Amino acid sequence: MINKHYQLDKIVILSRHGIRTPLQNTLELLEQATPFKWPKWQHPYGYLTTRGGALEVYFGHYLSQWLETHNIKLSVIAPKIFVYANSLQRTVATAQFIIAGAYAGYDIAINHKYPIEKMDPIFDPSLRDDSPELKQAVLHDIEQTNQVESIFKNLASAYEVLSDILDYRHSTLYAKHQCPLADIPLKLHLEKNEEPALLGALAIGASAVDAFLLQYYSAFPKEHIAWGRINDLAQWQQIVQLRNQYINLICHTKTLAKHSATPIINTIDNLMQQDNTVNLLVGHDSTIASLLGALEFETYQLPKQFESTPIGGKVALQRFRHLSTGEYFFKAEYIYQSFEQLHNGQVLNADNPPQHYQLQLKNAAINNEGYYSWSDFEERIKSFKIN
Known part of the structure; x- marks a missing residue:
């Protein structure tokens, strides 16, 4: 109005x-997270x-x-x-x-x-700076959200849904870590001239969900979107939380x-x-x-x-x-x-x-x-x- x-x-x-x-820098990670083959695209990566x-x-x-x-x-x-x-x-x-x-x-x-x-x-x-002071401030921000434990508790069902879609239990990544997807250790990556990252379970989840969203937005045939393993909007709503929380912690904290x-x-x-x-x-x-x-x-x-x-x-x-x-x-x-x-x-x-x-x-x-x-x-x- x-x-x-x-x-x-x-x-x-x-x-x-x-x-x-x-994005090309996520391909190796995604290939390790599932026994399925990822689709080829008609354009260069990214x-x-x-x-x-x-x-x-x-x-x-x-x-x-x-x-x-x-x-x-x-x-x-x-x-x-x-x-x-x-x-x-x-x-x-x-x-x-x-x-x-x-x-x-x-x-x-x-x-x-x-x-x-x-x-x-x-x-x-x-x-542009990776001083100890900046790193400490970032850790403080994440801890001060007072949500870290609740965030990951709330994401538990999202990880379960994503694990099933990926068939993670039969992946190279599972063979390496021998633990549920949600339990892959997190590591905050803060290095000068590199993008900040929260490596581990959340980065894997965010990258996989990003790939599935691109397939969905590109109107791939239903059987080719996440290998036909996403059946309803409720699943989308759950797994997209992983991507949102990754962006929130890496880009949105103070x-x-x-x-x-x-x-x-x-x-x-x-x-x-x-x-x-x-x-x-x-x-x-x-x-x-x-x-x-x-x-x-x-x-x-x-x-x-x-x-x-x-x-x-x-x-x-x-x-x-x-x-x-x-x-x-x-x-x-x-x-x-x-x-x-x-x-x-x-x-x-x-x-x-x-x-x-x-x-x-x-x-x-x-x-x-x-x-x-x-x-x-x-x-x-x-x-x-x-x-």
């Missing part, structure tokens, strides 16, 4: 890339797929329609669109497809800094979130000072999770989705101007395709929109119309300023 008392003045859309193939591109075209078309409902029209803003992606194939290609769907035929540059497949520091979750998100938050702050009306940034689930953690958004559960950072999902950071007072306000929405919209490859438009979920800030006052003071949010993002 559009509030006619407010005009959308500026927006930064932070998108996760669209549907990709599995690349946006053709289907992923098509769905981003649909998403781009919808976004242009949605912006028009806010009186942000291409005829006015064409020179005021800025697009920047991480320098990986899947992120650059996602940006290209979004813009093709939104503004086909217009000369809108897709900016990225490095040759394809070189990670841009703005989007790179790798540690110290790691701040460490990872500071470059992207500084980029967003800079963009908000520029003339561009629409800004599109394309990164990863880690980019979104760390941003939401660092800026202290409330915990959320996205309706009609099991993933907390769904593939192709977009966080829209919006600045509104109150038409009568001229005062600026802030609103954030997660705009994403539902679990079934992704699986069915549905065209997105006003009649079949993606899901919209308003994100809430911790420790911030919201007015009766659902907006935060822009100055409060601006103060929050400027606290991350790198001198």
Whole structure:
């Protein structure tokens, strides 16, 4: 519902890339976790797929329609669109497809800094510091969640379901560890210039679930999705918890979130000072999770989705101007395709929109119309300023 008392003045859309193939660095681990053969893909590992591109075209078309409902029209803003992606194939290609769907035929540059497949520091979750102090702070954060034991207790049934799907008891990994999947020891990996990781049971679970989700979103035949061993949405709901909790612990906890998100938050702050009306940034689930953690958004559960950072999902950071007072306000929405919209490859438009979920800030006052003071949010993002 559009509030006619407010005009959308500026927006930064932070998108996760669209549907990709599995990541090569997880293949060896996945092959050890099951006696079954993993399917071959028609694209290189970690690349946006053709289907992923098509769905981003649909998403781009919808976004242009949605912006028009806010009186942000291409005829006015064409020179005021800025697009920047991480320098990986899947992120650059996602940006290209979004813009093709939104503004086909217009000369809108897709900016990225490095040759394809070189990670841009703005989007790179790798540690820039591995000091004992940082490591201690990360351990403290995880312990302070006061949830670690309850998290893994709550994941027990998810591990059981995943073990059955993988037939883990007949795998190389079981022969090596001789224990249930859930009991494979966890090890926090924090090394400079490498991505933080929680090795062991949770990493195995998250990687396997990611591979199954990509099969499902790519509309593999039912008998080829997890070898036909996932039979209902209840199983999906259980096993996706493993992936969500991995991302939460590695990307969303306080110290790691701040460490990872500071470059992207500084980029967003800079963009908000520029003339561009629409800004599109394309990164990863880690980019979104760390941003939401660092800026202290409330915990959320996205309706009609099991993933907390769904593939192709977009966080829209919006600045509104109150038409009568001229005062600026802030609103954030997660705009994403539902679990079934992704699986069915549905065209997105006003009649079949993606899901919209308003994100809430911790420790911030919201007015009766659902907006935060822009100055409060601006103060929050400027606290991350790198001198």
